[in-house]
Amino acid sequence: MSVSTAAIDSSVCAPLPVLGQDVTVPLVTGGEVTYAALDYAASAPALQRVWDDVAAYAPYYGSVHRGAGYLSQLSTDLFENSRRTVAEFLGCRPEDQVVFTRSTTDSLNLLAAAIPANCQVFVYETEHHASLLPWRDAEVTYLNAPRTPGQAVETLERALADRDPYGPALVCVTGASNVTGELWPVRELAAAAHAHGARIVLDAAQLAPHHPVDIAELDVDWVAFSGHKLYAPFGSGVLAGRADWLQAAEPYLAGGGASRKVARRADGGVDVDWHTTAARHEAGSPNVIGVYSIASACKALTEAGFDSLVAREQELVSRVREGLAGVPEVQVLSLFGDDAPRVGVISFVVRGWNSSHFAAALSAEYGIGVRDGLFCAHPLVRTLLGSDPQDPGECGAPEAEPGERSLNAIRVSFGAGTPDEHIDRFLRAVTELVREGAQWKYRTEDGRCVPDRGEAAQV
Numbered sequence: 236m237s238v239s240t241a242a243i244d245s246s247v248c249a250p251l252p253v254l255g256q257d258v259t260v261p262l263v264t265g266g267e268v269t270y271a272a273l274d275y276a277a278s279a280p281a282l283q284r285v286w287d288d289v290a291a292y293a294p295y296y297g298s299v300h301r302g303a304g305y306l307s308q309l310s311t312d313l314f315e316n317s318r319r320t321v322a323e324f325l326g327c328r329p330e331d332q333v334v335f336t337r338s339t340t341d342s343l344n345l346l347a348a349a350i351p352a353n354c355q356v357f358v359y360e361t362e363h364h365a366s367l368l369p370w371r372d373a374e375v376t377y378l379n380a381p382r383t384p385g386q387a388v389e390t391l392e393r394a395l396a397d398r399d400p401y402g403p404a405l406v407c408v409t410g411a412s413n414v415t416g417e418l419w420p421v422r423e424l425a426a427a428a429h430a431h432g433a434r435i436v437l438d439a440a441q442l443a444p445h446h447p448v449d450i451a452e453l454d455v456d457w458v459a460f461s462g463h464k465l466y467a468p469f470g471s472g473v474l475a476g477r478a479d480w481l482q483a484a485e486p487y488l489a490g491g492g493a494s495r496k497v498a499r500r501a502d503g504g505v506d507v508d509w510h511t512t513a514a515r516h517e518a519g520s521p522n523v524i525g526v527y528s529i530a531s532a533c534k535a536l537t538e539a540g541f542d543s544l545v546a547r548e549q550e551l552v553s554r555v556r557e558g559l560a561g562v563p564e565v566q567v568l569s570l571f572g573d574d575a576p577r578v579g580v581i582s583f584v585v586r587g588w589n590s591s592h593f594a595a596a597l598s599a600e601y602g603i604g605v606r607d608g609l610f611c612a613h614p615l616v617r618t619l620l621g622s623d624p625q626d627p628g629e630c631g632a633p634e635a636e637p638g639e640r641s642l643n644a645i646r647v648s649f650g651a652g653t654p655d656e657h658i659d660r661f662l663r664a665v666t667e668l669v670r671e672g673a674q675w676k677y678r679t680e681d682g683r684c685v686p687d688r689g690e691a692a693q694v
Contacts, residue, residue, distance in 0.1 A: 471525030
């Protein structure tokens, strides 16, 4: 069974309380408006529940695994209980390990450092840079962007069939695109990988906040995700899955916590006995608050009813897509087509507009925060825009002036905390900007399009 939106509960819940819901921002046209945070794919606002849990724990903060004092013991219990909560949230198998990291990027770099020698890695060009780039010491095969889920599976099967069948291999794939929001056929890709003796790691950075992720059901070997996508604060992440490669590899970081015993040798050197548990790759004083915040977010999403959250988000996805379809100048970007299931991540371009200019106008004139650029997925966005891979354009730093065509796109993303009003305001703003134009003049400053604060700047 693939990751899909089929068989979800038809009941729909209210938005979950998140931080920043009452924040107001100034408009260049005068006055203030409540900020509409529609950049969840970059960083989702923290759930109020998570913030409250962290605040309640903060006075009891202590160093874990090292102290005999009460607060250290309490923090150690909280840290390890958080590991169990995350394992349950991900449907981990009994033998799986949950390693706490700084982010999805950190998790995938950790795995890249742990793969066996001569490992062949297969990764689609459609990946976020966090999963596209870490495999520098491996033999990497980059797969072309598929145009259907079936083609994704076929492309992988052909590539795996041509590999050395006796060496280790790893497939890296996203669960939901950070550009198009489209869901990938994860279970089918896992089956193809295993049929050819390869393992698979799932980049769930965009999937886990929007859809249940079950390692055992999907039959993937590892899952990586970030706390700041999952309604928790910055600075924490997870790599969960099979332990053997992680146990066999040198520690990701060498230091206290990763070592079980250190002794001097007679020749003056040092012998180290490293941990074989997750601690092997968690050297240093861990981010206890970050880990606890991830566990709190996992509990909050589970208790809210993930099926109801998915159902409500799908309603928002439908509204946004229908609204954008009513504006002929808007082109929504897609790999798999209009009928492909997706999470609340939608990228588009507007004919006649520089994407940075459009995003700047949404912010300055409507109080709406979106993302523009190449979204740290340069090959994918350039493929979707039909541009040459060598064309200029950087992630978050367009080079075109306001009004000029840019080789970038605009991304609107939302989730469990998004009010209906934010979606309504966004669709109204898109329609008005396309029909009437911006009400303010803009200029490029340090690679960004910003409102012109000079005299007579208003159009």
